Amino acid sequence: MNVSIVIPNWNGEERLRRNLPKVLEVGDVDEIIVVDDGSTDGSVQLLEREFPKVKLIKKQKNSGFSSTVNLGVKEAKGELIFLLNSDAVPARDCLKFILPHFKDPRVFSVGLNNGGSWSWAKFEDGYFWHYQSKEKTPKIHQTLWVSGGSGVFRKDIWEKLGGLDELFDPFYEEDLDLGYRATKRGYINLWEPKAIVEHGKTKGVIEENFSKSSVSAIAQRNQLLFIWKNITDEDLFMQHKISLIKKLLISPKYWSVLISALGKMGKLRSKRLREIKDEAISDKEILKKFKD
Incomplete structure (x- = not known):
């Protein structure tokens, strides 16, 4: 099977300079794509100058992890x-x-x-x-x-699932969401201990560009x-509603989190309906199977 490496990049000039030569040495790879998410450092110039074998896709505006990865997968x-x-x-x-x-x-x-x-x-x-x-x-x-930072995915199933949900941009939960949706439809995700990957010890792009509070x-x-999109079991969802109310009463600061999430509700409703329609395995079955 043909393999395409897809690397999303945002202001990662030094990480690319340090790591891309090693990525080029990985065997059984047919192409390497870097999707630049509107970088303002020298990432694009570095790629054009020093890595001509790498396919570069340039976005003019920064939009987040999911949309950047989806563009790379599409190409x-x-x-x-x-x-x-x-x-x-x-x-x-x-x-x-x-x-x-x-x-x-x-x-x-x-x-x-x-190492995990x-x-x-x-x-x-009431929470997942x-x-x-x-x-x-x-x-x-x-x-x-x-x-989504170090995994191999079958493209045809990726496309059936709709890829990473850009609802979660700029980052976090998008790969969990994808894996959970795949599991609910009866597909399998595996962890292969012999396939080793190392992640940098320096600050990542999130730590470099966002405050801890953000x-x-x-x-x-x-x-x-x-939760609102994927937890379709009525009993579990009711538990969540009750816990959400309690949390709002105990922690007034949580209102800002709720308001931010409610701002996505227009796009979320149709996604939840699709999860209900396409479900082959229930939430409780998944939670029973994937427990420590």
């Missing part, structure tokens, strides 16, 4: 899409461990090992919480979702959007 020729953040460096041989999994047509995505493990979730106090397992294992494991506000807003 990619590969049957498989290898998503990498600009600070991620996969092992040269990582794909030899990943590609065999896609012989199973049910497999949608395969995540790489960055597979992901799981729980619904507690997701975690990475603390168990270290050499065994392949099903996972609830695969990180990051927290976006994360809390997107947590609400994820």
